Amino acid sequence: MAAKKTIPPRHSWWLLILLAFPLLGLLVIPPFALLARTSPATLLRYLAAPAVVQAIGLSLWTSAATLLIVVVFGTPLAYILGRGAFAGKGILEALIDWPIVLPPAVAGIALLMTLGRRGLIGAWLAGAGVEIPFTPIAVIIAQTFVAAPYYVKAASVGFAAISRDVLDSAALDGASPLRRFRNVTLPLAFRSVMVGGALTWSRALGEFGATIIFAGNYPGRTQTMPLAVYIGFEIDMHQALTLAAILLLISFGLLIGIRAAYARA
């Protein structure tokens, strides 16, 4: 393999660039337009506002909890999907993709129907004195529901791509299943796992629709950054712009960090 990349003739490059340009502009310009409207001075001033601090703190810890939950429970699931062969696997994969195509508002309603006070499981929980809606737990559940499929999908593709021979020879060398996973499977699937984790974290950080419906909106308890941006947009434009800029910088930092980790691996 490894032939030279075929280079299209000059004209075609121009055509490609010309066609790619509008989309590139659409993707890149709005974030900069947003940043251009916020001066560093206002950014710092609002960064100290209690409402902003609360929203950032809540967003960070709930999305981190979401990521942890997704990695702990999503990795085995991804492994089963990536390396297992069983009847109904296609259906299972489609079911896991479901939350990705579901509008977030629908996800919120579905979660209420499941874990709400009168929900399928929620009614039973309420009987035991546990009520989930309007709590940070509900925020984490909403984020997990919406964001987990990204991790599971990416990681399972990574696990599936590992060649059988590599795992077999590790087994022949006498490596235990756990060591095989830690020293062979995981390093080989590292890129996919990282990409999946980054996608899940960013999606959790940006979660809005399912959160406002299922967890409600209460500062310090369930009002994450996206909710504060939305509510702020209607009362205090500057606060909304600041929060939006912070959200943007955090997510951008996240993407850069992932790329750096990627390059090192």
Added chain:
Amino acid sequence: MGRKTLTPALSRITGRGGNAKHACPVAIAMRWRASFPIVLILLISGGCGKEQPAAANAPPATVTVFAAASLTESFTEIGKRFEAENPGVKIEFNFAGSQALRAQLENGARADVFASANAKEMNAAWSEFLVKPGTIHDFARNRLVVIFPKDNPAKIATLNDLGRPGVKIDVADASVPAGEYTLQMLDRMSADRAYGPEFKKNFLADVVSREENVKSVVSKIRLGEADAGVVYATDVTADAAKDVQTLIVPDSVNPIASYPIAVVAKSQQALLAEKFEDFVLSDEGQRILHDFNFIPASPGIR
């Protein structure tokens, strides 16, 4: 911009005859590469859509009405009647929190009529020259009520129960008119000996969520997720009444909301917009509002 303007220009560029009528510019571009930048510009400006009818009928005039969420049912009905009485006119609604609508107008959203659930958002719109000053009129009034799920999980019997610890109360956010009125109601109640000075504090300690839209409060009470909510009397529609019970808030502590309507300054359909506003203020419009539990603004109609 349809085909008519595109095709001759294209044939001039490509040097081909009028046969291009049914060909898409992309196909032509493929045949003759050098023209592609021009074709691209044409594509961007003119599109490559379906054949348009040669002499299209005048499209029906559309009046876009930005209306407070609490007007959803009544204005939908008013819109239907207005359309029936004015053939060829279509009313399009955008229902949302008044503050969201005002923010949308500020950011250049196209609309013809703005109906707010409070004077504050209308005043803001007026001071930013977003509405025509001469057209601002109050057209309805509304009052707050407390609703709770039919099975009454928190055993609410009087307004005083709302200050009890552990009751889960859902309200509209203070950025929404309904939420602002709720706070006014709490201030008045705390000043009233029947409820006591601690009432507001106790009530707010019970609040589990501040919804960005009063209709969300109704939904969450209907679903039984919260024990009580403060909404407008008009939100308790016949449909909602199947799932909730209502507690009246006395006039002495009830901030009566006034709803102003106005024609948007940049309206492209100003005449029709005014006609719609007149219809809302007419006896017929007021009667419809009354049917939906609003207190009519014009005297004489009850």
